[in-house]
Amino acid sequence: MKKTLIIIVATLAILVSKNSKAQSVDTSLIQTYTAFDTAKVYPQLLFASNQFKLIAKQNPTYWLANYYAAWSIAILSFQEPDKKKKDPMLDEADNFFSKIELMDTANDEIAVLGALLSNARLSVDPQSRHGKYGKISQGYYDQALKLNPNNPRVFYLQGTGLYYTPKLFGGGPEKAQPLLAKAASLFPNDSQDIHKPHWGKAANDKMLKDCNDKLKK
Amino acid sequence: MKLIKKLQLLALAIPITLLSLPANAQMVIKGKVSEAKGKPVPFATVYVKNTISGALTDTLGRYTIKVNKKENITLIATAIGFDTASYNLVPDTGKSFIVNLTLGTNSSSLDQVTIMAGSMEANNDRKVAVLTTLDIYTTAGAAGDVVGAIQTLPGVEKVADQTGLFVRGGDASESAAIVDGLVVQDPFFSPVPGVAQRSRFGPYEFKGISFSSGGYSARYGQALSGILDLSTNDLPEATTFNANVNMAGVGLSFSKLWDHSALEGGVNYTNTQPFYGITKTNLDFFQPPAGVGGNLRYVWTNKAGDILKLTANYNQYKSGIDVVNPNQPDTTLAFKLQNSYGTASLYYKHLFNERTFLTVATSYTQNGDSVNWGGEIFDKQDKRTAGRIELDHEISDKVFAYAGFELQSYSEWQQFDSVDISFKETILAGYLEAEWKPAKWIAIKPGVRYEYSQLLGKSDVAPRVSAAIRVGKYGQVSLAYGMFYQDPSDKYLLFGDTKTNFQEATHYIANYQYMQNDRTFRVEGYYKSYNDLIREIVPEGVPYDPNPYRPFFWPVDNSGYGYAKGVDVFWRDKKSINDFDYWISYSYIDTKRLYANYIAEAQPDFVANNDLNIVTKYFFEKPGMNVSLTYNYASGRPYYNPLNPTFLGDRTIPYQDLALSISYLFRVKKLFGVFYLGIDNLTNNKNILGYNYSDNGDVRYPIEPALYRSLFAGIFLSLTPFKKDEL
Numbered sequence: 046m047k048k049t050l051i052i053i054v055a056t057l058a059i060l061v062s063k064n065s066k067a068q069s070v071d072t073s074l075i076q077t078y079t080a081f082d083t084a085k086v087y088p089q090l091l092f093a094s095n096q097f098k099l100i101a102k103q104n105p106t107y108w109l110a111n112y113y114a115a116w117s118i119a120i121l122s123f124q125e126p127d128k129k130k131k132d133p134m135l136d137e138a139d140n141f142f143s144k145i146e147l148m149d150t151a152n153d154e155i156a157v158l159g160a161l162l163s164n165a166r167l168s169v170d171p172q173s174r175h176g177k178y179g180k181i182s183q184g185y186y187d188q189a190l191k192l193n194p195n196n197p198r199v200f201y202l203q204g205t206g207l208y209y210t211p212k213l214f215g216g217g218p219e220k221a222q223p224l225l226a227k228a229a230s231l232f233p234n235d236s237q238d239i240h241k242p243h244w245g246k247a248a249n250d251k252m253l254k255d256c257n258d259k260l261k262k
Numbered sequence: 263m264k265l266i267k268k269l270q271l272l273a274l275a276i277p278i279t280l281l282s283l284p285a286n287a288q289m290v291i292k293g294k295v296s297e298a299k300g301k302p303v304p305f306a307t308v309y310v311k312n313t314i315s316g317a318l319t320d321t322l323g324r325y326t327i328k329v330n331k332k333e334n335i336t337l338i339a340t341a342i343g344f345d346t347a348s349y350n351l352v353p354d355t356g357k358s359f360i361v362n363l364t365l366g367t368n369s370s371s372l373d374q375v376t377i378m379a380g381s382m383e384a385n386n387d388r389k390v391a392v393l394t395t396l397d398i399y400t401t402a403g404a405a406g407d408v409v410g411a412i413q414t415l416p417g418v419e420k421v422a423d424q425t426g427l428f429v430r431g432g433d434a435s436e437s438a439a440i441v442d443g444l445v446v447q448d449p450f451f452s453p454v455p456g457v458a459q460r461s462r463f464g465p466y467e468f469k470g471i472s473f474s475s476g477g478y479s480a481r482y483g484q485a486l487s488g489i490l491d492l493s494t495n496d497l498p499e500a501t502t503f504n505a506n507v508n509m510a511g512v513g514l515s516f517s518k519l520w521d522h523s524a525l526e527g528g529v530n531y532t533n534t535q536p537f538y539g540i541t542k543t544n545l546d547f548f549q550p551p552a553g554v555g556g557n558l559r560y561v562w563t564n565k566a567g568d569i570l571k572l573t574a575n576y577n578q579y580k581s582g583i584d585v586v587n588p589n590q591p592d593t594t595l596a597f598k599l600q601n602s603y604g605t606a607s608l609y610y611k612h613l614f615n616e617r618t619f620l621t622v623a624t625s626y627t628q629n630g631d632s633v634n635w636g637g638e639i640f641d642k643q644d645k646r647t648a649g650r651i652e653l654d655h656e657i658s659d660k661v662f663a664y665a666g667f668e669l670q671s672y673s674e675w676q677q678f679d680s681v682d683i684s685f686k687e688t689i690l691a692g693y694l695e696a697e698w699k700p701a702k703w704i705a706i707k708p709g710v711r712y713e714y715s716q717l718l719g720k721s722d723v724a725p726r727v728s729a730a731i732r733v734g735k736y737g738q739v740s741l742a743y744g745m746f747y748q749d750p751s752d753k754y755l756l757f758g759d760t761k762t763n764f765q766e767a768t769h770y771i772a773n774y775q776y777m778q779n780d781r782t783f784r785v786e787g788y789y790k791s792y793n794d795l796i797r798e799i800v801p802e803g804v805p806y807d808p809n810p811y812r813p814f815f816w817p818v819d820n821s822g823y824g825y826a827k828g829v830d831v832f833w834r835d836k837k838s839i840n841d842f843d844y845w846i847s848y849s850y851i852d853t854k855r856l857y858a859n860y861i862a863e864a865q866p867d868f869v870a871n872n873d874l875n876i877v878t879k880y881f882f883e884k885p886g887m888n889v890s891l892t893y894n895y896a897s898g899r900p901y902y903n904p905l906n907p908t909f910l911g912d913r914t915i916p917y918q919d920l921a922l923s924i925s926y927l928f929r930v931k932k933l934f935g936v937f938y939l940g941i942d943n944l945t946n947n948k949n950i951l952g953y954n955y956s957d958n959g960d961v962r963y964p965i966e967p968a969l970y971r972s973l974f975a976g977i978f979l980s981l982t983p984f985k986k987d988e989l
Contacts, residue, residue: 073314088305092318095307099314130342137342173394180499213886213927215934 073100074113075239081117082244087124094121101141108145108155109240115141116158116244119165131169138162153193154242160185160202171209182206197231198242200224201249208256218259225253290358291327291351295319295339295365303365306341311348339363367702375705377697377730379742379773379786380477380488382415382832383470397843398471401877402890403921405940405974408471409450409461412490414875416786416830416847417475420894421868422917422967423951424810425453428868429475430788431826431853432487435751436767439463439490440482442571442609445670447627447646449490452601455585455811456545457968462577462603468492475830476769476788477742480693480709480726481652481666486748486767486792494609496569497524497561506530508938508976509537511552523562530555532579537974544966546584549598553579571609578602583968587636588809591954591963595636603629617656621666624649638678640813644752646672663696674752678813685755687717695726703732713747715764717755722747722764736778742771750796754818763820766793780836787829795822795857806861806909808902808954816859824855824863844878864910867952870896870917886927894919901952904959914952920944936978946971 077100081093094117101107101114118138122131142162145155160182167178182202189199204224210216228249235243295306302323309316310329317325329335335351344365351361382393397411404410409427413420419428426434439449439461451459470493482489498517506513515528534550555577562570579601584594607625614620625648633640652666673686695709706729714721726744733739747764749755754762768791775784798816800806828851836843850872856863865871874895881888898913906912923940943949948970953962 088318091305095309095316095318096314098307099309099316103312103314133342173396176499180497211883211886213929213934 070100070104070107070110071239074109078113078239081120090117090121090124094118098137098141105144106148108148108152111141111145112155112158112242114138115145115162116242119158119161122165123168128169131165135162135165135169138165151192153189153196154198156185156189156192157196157198157202157242160189160199164202164206179206195231195234197228197235197249198245200228200231201245201252204228204249204256205252208252218256222253222256222260225249225256229253287331288328288357289331289353291329291335291337291361292358293325293361293363295323295325295341295347295363297344298364298366303341303344306339306344306365308337308339308363311336311338337361337363339365341365343367375699375703375730375732375738377705377707377728377740377742378738378775378784379728379730379740379771380769380788381472381474383472393471399466400879400888400890400923400925401892402923402940403892403894403919403942405460405942406464407460408463408468408492409490412471412473414845414847414877414892414894415473415475416832416849416873416875417488417828418473418849419868419870419873420896420917422458422949423456423965424868425450425457425459427488427490429488430790430828430849431824431851431855431866431869432767433866433868436485436487436748437489438482438485439492441492442494442607443481443621443623443650443652444607444625444648445484445646447605447644447648447672448603448629451579452599452629452631453811454581454583454597454599455588456965457583457585463492467494469495476790477726477728477744477771479707480695480711480724481664483668483691483693483711483713483724483746484670484689484748486746486765494571494573495561496571497563498526503981505979506976507979509540509974510534510976522564523560525558525560527558528556537972541969541972543969545586545968546594547582547968548584548596549580549582551579551581553577553601555579567611567613569609569611572607573609574604574606576602576604586954586963586965588811588954589957591956592961596634597636598634600632601630603627619654621650621652621654623651640676640678642674642676644672644674646670657696660699661696663694665692665694667692674756676756683756683758685717685752685758687715687749687755689716689749690714705730713764715749718749718762718764720763722766733774737774737776740771740773740775742769742773744769750818754796754815757815757818762796762818763794765795765820765822767791768793781838782832782834784832785829786831787827789827790825792822792824792826792855792857794820795824795855796820797822797857798859800859800861805904806902807859808867822855822857822860824853824857826851826853826855828852841881841883842879844876846877847873847875849873860909862909865900867900867902867910870899872897888923888925890923892919892921894921899952901965902955903953903962904955912953914950917949917951918945918947919949920947932981934980937975938978939973939975941971941973942969943971 077093077096081090084090084093097114097117101110104110115138118134122134125131125134139162142158149155163178163182163185167174186199186203189196204221207216207224208218208221232246232249237243295303295308297303304319304321304323306319307316308319308325308327310327315327315329317327319325331353335353337349337351339347344367347363347365349361349363351359353359398408399406401411401414412418417430421428424434427437428434429437439446450461453459472491474491475488478489498519501519502517504515511530511532513528513530517524517526531554533552538547538550557575560572580599582596582598585597587593587595605625605627609623611619611621627646629644631642649669650666652664654664656662668691671688673684675684691711691713693709693711695707697705697707699705707727709726711724711726712721724745724747728740728742730738730740746767746769749764750762769788771786771788773784773786796818798818800816828849831848832845834845851869853869854863854865876893879888879890896917898916900910901912901914902910903912921942922944923938925936925938928935928937949967950964951967952965954965955962
């Protein structure tokens with residue numbers, strides 16, 4: 046009995062110590078995610094994104110750390126006022142992304158991140174990049190939907206893309222609205238666990254509202 | 263901008279430090295991050311290596327980090343556009359430390375210096391391109407022809423009555439068109455006396471267009487003046503089906519896209535009857551050009567980035583025009599032409615790793631012309647086999663090098679009357695070139711090319727070198743020097759005199775370019791010397807014959823020579839007015855040469871001293887319409903007047919042309935369409951290209967272009983939506 050107890054305690058101790066590192070990384074990720082999510086101005090976003098990058102550099106084999114680093118840079122790049130800085134930023138994001146693309150090919154969120162990065166590249170110079178990156182994004186959407194047909198972020202990104210595409214080129218609010226509405230119906234199913242990316246709801250709600258307002262007019 | 267100001271104020275007020283930290287045994291590191299010249303770097307990241315303790319600098323470059331005390335600490339500073347800086351700190355007993363860090367400008371990302379002397383690029387990927395491929399298609403007056411748009415760039419003459427690309431005082435035979443690294447045989451439709459023909463390059467085939475008006479890379483040779491270097495598309499964007507109906511025929515095309523491969527193809531029927539039917543022409547097109555053609559293309563790629571392209575094209579057409587009789591300028595002769603053209607090519611690129619790749623390309627082309635000129639029958643056939651193998655390797659971050667071999671084997675056969683002549687030439691070339699960036703602000707590219715001609719039995723070694731230096735934040739100076747060798751043109755090879763040597767040109771080019779925020783200014787000066795040009799030994803007393811289509815030539819030697827010097831200026835502004843884009847190009851050239859059958863050193867008849875192009879484009883978001891206006895002015899060109907003692911001493915009136923093009927996008931259910939309309943010479947300006955003189959020189963007859971004002975319209979339909987960049 047005593048012996049059994051020792052074994053159990055020892056095993057637990059090992060498990061706890063093994064987990065404690067993962068836990069501390071996750072704790073850092075949760076803190077940084079909260080900071081990023083609630084950031085109101087550019088320097089706060091940049092600071093939180095830098096924090097994600099440091100966490101990823103410390104944990105190069107942990108997919109989630111690389112995921113948030115790449116994701117935060119992509120989001121940040123949309124807000125970066127200096128157009129010339131966008132591509133070098135996204136080069137850095139690609140470095141993190143290429144690591145996780147090799148780690149796990151069966152995760153729909155990784156494909157969604159691929160699409161987000163491609164959309165970010167496209168938005169640097171939409172006129173001349175539409176051809177190349179439009180196709181790359183579509184490839185990632187298809188891949189994500191194959192793995193999870195109910196990923197709200199796919200519909201949010203597709204809808205956003207269409208919203209900004211002129212009507213004549215096959216876009217416009219009419220085309221975007223059903224996709225954004227579908228995304229809105231799927232977002233409530235998101236888990237709030239840091240291991241399951243769940244960004245995009247607030248932005249989708251806003252985009253859907255803009256879209257509906259435009260259609261009313 | 264307002265937001266940025268606010269952000270900066272906020273950052274100034276509260277330098278942000280780490281989110282949360284345990285409070286035991288801490289030390290504080292403070293300092294400033296600045297550029298090499300001392301200017302503070304705002305929003306730089308400073309962190310302690312192997313930890314997640316970091317901070318962001320404020321607008322004055324200041325940072326503060328609180329960190330658990332350790333024996334030694336490596337502090338790292340990074341910012342976009344800069345190299346990373348680090349500092350090893352061995353803390354003493356104190357609690358706070360000051361560490362200032364200096365960031366060097368990054369050589370591999372922002373503001374990289376690029377060698378530009380002599381070349382203009384239309385490319386969608388590279389940041390340095392002056393134009394995008396879209397610009398080529400939406401330029402009025404270009405008529406959807408790649409070469410038509412190139413003619414609006416500085417250094418290129420638009421010659422309305424001769425076929426080819428005329429670059430900085432060089433004639434059409436002195437420039438080459440290259441597709442995927444291979445020289446194109448007959449890049450233009452077969453020449454018709456007095457009527458410039460368009461190039462065979464369709465508007466949507468290329469992802470990159472690079473035009474060099476001199477000083478080009480050791481990769482290429484056999485062009486004294488310049489090259490047009492085209493890269494074909496990779497995989498198409500989508501599976502689709504297109505139809506094109508216009509005043510010159512109908513075309514159908516498709517593309518089928520799989521995961522890693524695609525098949526594309528098309529057929530077309532050309533009949534220019536509707537176009538010539540409504541246009542008032544100066545020459546009688548009794549048989550407007552008409553024909554059929556088809557093309558097929560297979561593209562394969564894999565995840566590693568290897569790519570294979572297989573292409574086949576076939577086209578045949580016939581035409582009939584009454585052209586001026588060169589011997590009796592007051593009369594005309596019927597010129598009937600039948601042409602068939604077929605080409606097949608293979609291109610393969612293999613990536614060994616991120617730094618090394620191999621390219622292999624080969625092509626075969628066969629072209630046949632049958633001409634009936636006033637009852638005289640000329641039959642002509644020419645062939646070309648081209649091959650290239652090249653290895654590219656990035657030796658380090660600072661050095662990129664490539665080496666390759668090129669083979670060109672071409673032949674021509676011609677028969678008229680009882681004369682049956684032919685030649686076959688094989689040119690072997692090897693080259694080595696490297697681009698070295700010893701520092702952030704300088705790039706040097708030395709190269710050398712060796713060529714051997716089987717027909718001439720001669721070889722040459724052509725050194726090339728170019729360099730670029732950054733001046734200021736947005737400007738740079740580029741320089742280029744090179745020697746260029748070329749065979750005698752085909753017509754001289756055909757007449758059997760192969761005792762000659764290569765012709766030679768030496769280029770010196772200096773270029774300044776300023777590029778900021780969608781505004782580009784460039785000015786380029788050049789000097790070229792021509793040596794060993796092919797010159798006909800015209801017997802004493804024989805008068806000069808200005809007819810470029812003479813069927814016979816005198817024996818030749820390499821005693822020709824010449825020079826060209828000039829200035830090209832280019833200004834483009836996409837920024838000042840929303841949706842409005844314009845560029846202005848101006849060229850001044852001073853050139854003279856003694857070559858061909860010239861009787862004295864003179865400015866050639868295809869060169870205008872001053873050339874101005876103004877290209878404007880406006881995009882109306884609603885209703886989705888692109889409108890472009892292009893104005894071209896060229897000062898008078900020389901023409902031969904037998905009564906003037908100065909050879910080629912007369913000048914025509916200036917050439918002026920205003921062209922308009924409109925493309926309107928529309929949508930009918932699932933079908934997407936573009937309606938396009940182009941009007942050339944809107945003002946119906948009566949341009950005169952030169953004069954023909956009667957035998958005794960008493961009467962002169964103006965040489966008019968084939969058309970004054972003309973109108974062209976058509977509709978392009980697609981089953982998939984248009985991308986804005988296909989307009």
